[in-house]
Amino acid sequence: MAFQLLPRQGECVINASSPPLAVELNGITKRFPGVVANKDIAISVRKGTVHALIGENGAGKSTLMKILYGMQKPDEGTIAVDGEQVSFSSPGDAIARGIGMVHQHFMLADNLTVLENVVLGGEKLYGIGAKARKKIVEISDAYGLGVRPDALVEDLGVADRQRVEILKVLYRGARTLILDEPTAVLVPQEVDALFDNLRELKAEGLTVIFISHKLGEVLKVADDITVIRRGTTVGTADPKTATTKQLAELMVGSELPTPETRESTVTDVAMLKVQDLRLAATDPDGVVREVLAGIDFTIHKGEVLGIAGVEGNGQTELIEALMGMVLPDGGVITLDGKDISTMPTRGRREGGIGYIPEDRHRHALLLESPLWENRILGHVTEAPNSKRGILDPKAARKDTERIVREYDVRTPGIEVTAASLSGGNQQKLIVGREMSHNPKFLIAAHPTRGVDVGAQAQIWDAIREARREGLAVLLISADLDELIGLSDTLRVIYRGRLVADADPATITPEELGTAMTGAARGHLEATDNPSAAADGDTTEDEAR
């Protein structure tokens, strides 16, 4: 057995010949009025290791880390750092004890340099001048972070920013680093680079607590794994012997869903046809940039077209152009044989486009409105929401109840505001709403981002189900497993162009990741050397 269940608090399983513990949490319980967020948590983190903390969204990982980082106080339980009992009342206390946190969302000032960002708030440590710069270079070299102190943060990519965040924490003297979902924003190659950094840290005797729900990554980098489910530690696992499947089952307490859809439902009836879509935008510096150029693709009935790409390469603009939220500079969009290039958003929605946006809070929900009003949003002109311009709240409420039931939205009622639901349940409501109008074509942008494993499976099921009935889907996702698993056809977007295509049956996430950085073009063959894949079999994009 690769993992062991924890029978009760305190009796955690530690490998033999255990070195001193960097952090030991015992019997941690945290209650919020009416809800127990953490219960009897017991974790032992060995010094000089990468300790992964895994669990579904909402399992209580974040609360636990906030407790360890001094942002919240536990109601019960003890925290020991380096064998000494401590009690933190603010992050300052935690930092003083050598515990630092790298948040999921970076907290950097774009218009300042790396040096300025690092010293900001820590001016007393090494000043703000030459001494601070020396220290930064020293840390950067020691752990192979490759940080340039004088670069402007706004010029840095996501991976570089993350390294700056790590450096910021090290600069403040942290010996134990908490990384909250650090890989969520990275492409596979960047993830590997990050893991190399983590190994460096480990080699220097630092301790890393790594929060994630990507099990493959956890197995790759962690020395110890603790699994949290429903606010309590349910087991530990040895990454050398555990499999992702075992971990997942421990995490959700049941079988793990997979995005695989192998039986093809693709027909030869074109549902959405995009020809030579172009869009230019002026950036803040006044430079006109092509954000979309020569976009050409066709999605057939029953086909899922996946678009891979590092965020910010034109995906958002492509979606907005398809939805009619921005008017492209040129190109033709045809839906089910009808030219919709100049049709307004509402017309396109009525014409059968369903839309699961990448940012549900900005584009799919009225957070302070009740669920049933959110059910109307986007479909106000359609049955059952209204008749001849007049709303039908009764029918809308009834249908909302149906969606809540059929899509397993966990809510005490349909009068609560959308803001009071968890992300996964909000997303299920959105998926349910979009599917309720029998779309011909669905835009699904990161449909399972920030969603727990259970909801993920339900959303995948809903997409697969609709696909079987002839739905055409444009899938955009940063989760390459999801992309490869769900798609019938894959395209790679890079700097506003579709630069490569691939067969999801044979492609690996690593090969796809290479193409996403612009290194590989054309048709990607499943070879050991993906950069040499651009052969004679070029795509139509390449041809032009």
Next chain:
Amino acid sequence: MKKFDKDRLLLAAAGPALALISAFVLTMIVLAASGVDPIDPLRIMIDQAGYEDVQVLIVNQAGIYFLAALAVAIGFRMNLFNIGVDGQYRLAAMVSAVVGAKVALPGPLHILLIVLVAMVTGAFWSGIAGILKARRGVSEVVSTIMLNAIATSVIAWLLLPKNLGVQPAGSNDLTTGDIPESGWFPALSLPGGDIYGFTFVAFALGVVYWFVLNRTRFGFDLRASGASESAAQASGVEPKKMIMTAMLISGAVAGLTGMPLLLGESHTYNLSFPLGIGFTGITVALLGRNNPVGILFSAFLLAFIDKSSAGLDQNGYAKEIGTIMQGLIVIAVVVSYELVRRYGIRRQQQKVGEELAAGHALKTDSKEVAA
């Protein structure tokens, strides 16, 4: 879920209650600090409201405030801050008074024409701000404030005798000439005085406002735009069109604000036509949370403060106490509503968590029903 409904109602009432209590307490503190008896002026004001003639004044004033507040509220519901209600209302009153005095039509038609002209004028004036916002992205706050100033000058110029104005014999006043009796709106005569007939039209408009906002597609789009512009756009609302429409409707209703007085009493636009109604309308809309019933209550409250504070002078107190009170209400409203809103969101999230933890999800409920 009944519990959440009750909760929401309670919270909805808590905001205004908190605001009013703190505003009154603050007023008393201000009075005490300035060396005046903090209770006596309030008592006098309440006594004032007992007189029938003051009551009639309050009802008439409330009708006017109600219209101004509706105009503001329409903008508020989609996050448009129409500060220009005052200018729109005065220009509309003046132009419609001119037209009303120049034509002679049978009764109802005459009134209808005046009302229509007022609405069109108000909409025209707010429409300028609408176009600026939709086309050029000019903040409607800035443009409507400026349009207020411009309206003041335009009215002053138009009201010159060499243009449209009329100077009644033996008077310093300037008017637009008298509207013939066919253009007078019948009033409800009470022992305390006449209640303008248009006041009832105003209150009826509150029902229309509620229906349009809560029961029509257009109203949903408008509210969605106010709740989240980005979500509304993604749902198919065209933001520019929506800005224009909301601004035009807001201006048209603002144009109606002068009608109770014009059709019911003055029958002409003159130099003593009240100034600042549009600004009081902002207070009323804020206090009433853009809800027609709330606006009705707060219109009456503000009208009460206005009319009953007039009696303070005779009792040796400054009637500006009423103005201070109004100002304090605005501050208290803004603060307390935000507090209550945040508390409400937090509380609901907590309660939802609680309910789910207790396994009371809707799903299980309905399964039991189905079984």
